[in-house]
Amino acid sequence: MTSSMTVSLADEATQILRRLVGNDAASFHEGQFEAVQALVEGGRRALVVQRTGWGKSAVYFVASLLLRARGAGPTLIVSPLLALMRDQVAAAERAGVRAAAINSANQLEWEEVQARLAEGSVDVLLVSPERLNNPRFRDDQLPELVRTSGLLVIDEAHCISDWGHDFRPDYRRIRDLIGQLPSSVPVLATTATANSRVVHDIEEQLGASSSAGGEVLTIRGPLARQSLRLGVLQLPSPRMRLGWLLTHLQDLPGSGIIYSLTVSAAEDTARLLREAGHEVLAYTGRTDPADREAAEAALKENRVKALVATSALGMGFDKPDLGFVVHLGAPSSPVAYYQQVGRAGRGTPNADVLLLPGTEDRDIWEYFATASMPSEGTATAVLRELQAPGTVLSTAALETLVNLKRSPLELLLKVLSVDGAVRKVNGGWEGTGQPWAYDRDRYERIARARVAEQNAMLDYENTGACRMEFLAKALDDPSAAPCGRCDNCAGPWYANTVAESATASAEAALQRAGVELEPRSMWPTGMARLGVEVKGKIAAAEANESGRALARLTDLGWGGRLRTLFAPGAPDAPVDQQTLQACVRVLAEWGWAQRPVAVVSVPSRSRPQLVASLAEGLAGIGRMPYLGALAAPHGGPRNGPGGNSAYRLADVWEQFEVPAGGAEWFAEHPGPVLLIDDLADSRWTLTSAGRALRRAGAQAVLPFVLALKA
Structure with missing residues (x-):
């Protein structure tokens, strides 16, 4: 820092830093001013990898005010979490930085933020990576922000990388965003959690269209936390x-x-x-x-x-x-x-x-790792449904066409969108017509990592x-x-x-047992596409009452025992006495309006001994008649567990019947029926079985299962 310009910049930056931290004696940590200088004087692309608490946000707030004082437009910060945005806006205000955010939690403020941007009274705008693919924001607001921004900041930049521990598909859009920026606009990426592979990945993405010929300044400090x-x-x-x-x-x-x-x-x-x-x-x-x-x-x-x-x-x-x-x-x-x-x-x-x-x-x-990996078959099925020109389908509509649950379907659509194969528009998703191939090698590398x-x-x-x-x-x-x-x-x-x-x-x-099993209240949308003519609210005369499960599979207590019971390859066997007694305690604490008059079970292919013995045991202890398992004259469900709501309902639709004489029995013995099954996931098996019982004359159906999957 020998030139008069550099000394002036250092003094100016230090004054802003002191306002930011509220300390008139504050000075920059090693690397902080170097990053600020690279952004403000050099228009550089910079990556700062420093431990948590080092002061990475100070770099971009100080740089933002310095750039604004030199006539630059507002800083655009891509920030991953609402909590992070709240803290950043508060920190910015302390330093005299006029900050605003556009995210899913402040929709009522969007028009006000737009007006402030138009009048030039916003120094820093924070957006989530998901906002970059919102049609209104992407098409109406982002082009002007790209044209006028004085600095782009990617916070928690490890999310850019497939190899980052908290990878988010929408973060991959930032490479395209960087490519759209004028080459003179500086870019800063910050993270505390990046190994060498992630650093290299980020550097490659930052280097796109840089006026410095792709060279990225990486400032990396010691990550050990002495405290x-x-x-x-x-x-x-x-x-x-x-x-x-x-x-x-x-x-x-x-x-x-x-x-x-x-x-x-x-x-x-x-x-x-x-x-x-x-x-x-x-x-x-x-x-x-x-x-x-x-x-x-x-x-x-x-x-x-x-x-x-x-x-x-x-x-x-x-x-x-x-x-x-x-x-x-x-x-x-x-x-x-x-x-x-x-x-x-x-x-x-x-x-x-x-x-x-x-x-x-x-x-x-293992559960979370497998849940986040898209498969080639489902990706191909989604693209097939969106390939016709002019086709726009909502996520809910796609669920009825592709057998994938909502969360992994939304993740897959994000991945396909980032890859350019689909595009989010008003009303849903459309295909782009661009060729797309499943990157098996990439996903296998990520799985191994x-x-x-x-x-x-x-x-x-x-x-x-x-x-x-x-x-x-x-x-x-x-x-x-x-x-x-x-x-x-x-x-x-x-x-x-x-x-x-x-x-x-x-x-x-941990021995405390009993989890509420909420009944389904609405039919999935678009069931007619699957040949099931239902929609809207489930009629009260066909709906189940609130049920109970012994525990969730993820519970600390009974969850461990149940995970062993339902593990792949675990043998079918009668219910053990400890588990049966725990179920009895749940029933005793249920507090139902009227005691069940009978017990019925769902027919099970994988665990017939377990389900039948549980139903018989509860019936015997409770002195209720066990009417047996429902019949499945058409063979029962074909596809087994898993899949989304629409496909699960179609799979079990009208597959269950009350055995001969059941309707007469219900007429002679009015009251609720206790419906027993082993595992509840989508709850459509219980809903369909309960509907069959209600249509046969049961006054109410009270479902009970050993395990609730989630």
Whole structure:
């Protein structure tokens, strides 16, 4: 920094930084001003890979104001999470940056934001990557933003890469967006979680159409977090892990986050801790957006000890004094783990990080990994339905034509859209006519990489070396070195005792049985295309009542036993007495308006002994007649479990009948019927079987199953 221009820029930038952080003595960290200078003076493409809490947002806020002062247009920030946007807008305002956001949570503000953009009173606009494919935004607003933007920022840039731990298909659109920018517009990508392969991938995408001839400035700092004290405590069961939390939660410093791998586990754990007197809240993908925001505020203001969260609470949540992160079950890669534990200790000298791995972790990793991979057959089927010129189909309409559930179908459409094979338009999706081929090699490479990451996470759990060094090496950090603080470097810092009373409470919670099984209330749209003439609301005279399941397959308690029972290749056998008695407890606590007058079961091909013995056992204990299994005169369902709602309903439609004499029996014995099955997934089997019973004269149908899939 020898020239007068550089000194002037440094002074100007420092003044903005001090306003941003509210500290008149603040100065740039190593690498921060270099990034700002590259953007403002050089118009460069830059990638900043720095640990969480380093101050990556300061780089783009300072650069934005400097560029605006030089006549540049507003900065466009692609930001992945609503929580991240809220924090970024608040941080921008503190620095005098006029910031606005366009996302799914503030639709009522869009027109106001557009007006502010038109009048030039927005310095920074934050959008989600998914917004880039919204037809209105993409066609009406994005071209003008591309023409006028002074800086493009890609936050959490590891999402660009197939190899990133949190890959999102819509992030792949950013390469096209970069290509549309004037070559003089600087671009900044930031992340804390990128290994060398991800860095190289991002650099290639940033280099498109750069005025610097494709050269990308990468500023990479040490990723080890000196404030974090890492540890792993191996406990043999969910009961012991929950018991440890009950015993030691209050010993952990300040307030923090307890991560779990599934929604059910988060909700069950939060309930158990609250019942024991701990101030905690659950935070998952099922949490209402307003409740999420309130929970974030409660944690930031230390009004709760912890949020018990899934990965829904992740990138961008900023609480500098977060005192601890505990994991009940391990994420599927060291990189993802580093990203989550990086929430702690950003503004404090010490924070505790503890992993309590579970034996069920691998099963959960496998489930999520396979659920996210599109198949060639379904991709080809989607393209076939959209190939005719002028064809526009909504996602709901495509469900009736392609046997794929809504979430994976939406993911597949995003992938096809990014690849240019389909296009989102008003009213749904249309084909583009561009040739497309299934990239089998790519998906196989990604699948192999995922397995390698899972194995690396197991290595982290079992290593005798420094844990922080292990995580830094997983991120290809050349400065990785022993931390001197983790349990392997300095000895365990956590107690491994579990109070007997806590173990008993955890055991009682895990043995708690009973989950509500909500009935289907609406027929899937477009059923006529599949030869089933139903639509709209299910008639009250044909609908089931609210039912019950013993547990979800993802539950911490009974879920483990049920996962074993329903594992591929598990033999069919009569229900064991412990499981039967747990089912009896669920029925005893049901609180139905009228006691069932009979028991009927769904015919089962895969587990006939299990279903029949469960129905007979409940009927005998409850002193109710067992009328047997429903008949399936047409052979019953043909395709088995899985698939989307429309196809599942078509598969079971009018496949069940009440045996001869059933209608007369119901007429002579009015009252509800208890309908028994083994597993509920889509619930259309239960709906179709219940409809058959109602049409035969049953006054009401109360479904009961052993397991609820989700």
